[in-house]
């Protein structure tokens with residue numbers, strides 16, 4: 001847990017308590033429904049929580065903004081971001097119902113009022129969002145097809161509305177169709193080896209009615 005307060009120094013007592021509770025909650029739920037690999041539970045704070053919060057280093061969310069997490073699995077990156085940004089509204093979706101059940105239980109146990117979790121395929125989600133976040137779901141071509149009509153018109157952040165995707169490795173080929181994409185290295189923010197190849201990709205998307 002210390003790793004989180006090292007990189008995020010302004011946490012309230014409530015946020016610290018919520019981050020602390022994650023270890024127990026995921027140990028409990030992961031034993032019933034495998035949402036993260038068993039060995040990853042030991043590195044939960046580095047590889048799941050801090051990794052998710054990499055998005056916040058690239059673009060902090062402002063109050064009243066709306067964020068969609070596509071293919072959230074057990075709640076990553078959506079749950080850590082929802083703790084960090086209690087005034088942003090998060091919709092976490094996944095096509096597997098039992099994973100959404102875990103997300104709902106975790107959000108309830110933490111008392112997160114700003115999280116809704118829905119069992120639905122990304123393609124069927126209705127609504128408009130400032131940003132669509134994700135990790136480990138699909139390639140950028142498909143992801144853009146799923147999400148391009150879900151971007152809000154009103155611009156409230158420094159970065160243009162669109163996608164903030166946690167990815168790793170060499171993305172040259174994957175991003176060839178997205179000349180406006182910008183890649184941010186998480187190693188610029190976090191010193192742990194795990195982040196050496198990890199990135200946040202920002203793809204601005206125009207509002208489409």
Ligand SMILES: C[S@@+](CC[C@H](N)C(=O)[O-])C[C@H]1O[C@@H](n2cnc3c(N)ncnc32)[C@H](O)[C@@H]1O
Nearest residue numbers: 071072073076094095096120121122135136137
């Ligand atoms: C590898 S897991 C990643 C989970 C989580 N984002 C993480 O990083 O821990 C991929 C998740 O995407 C979900 N998924 C795949 N295609 C989807 C779609 N079209 N709509 C919603 N969820 C989808 C899967 O059910 C699965 O839970």
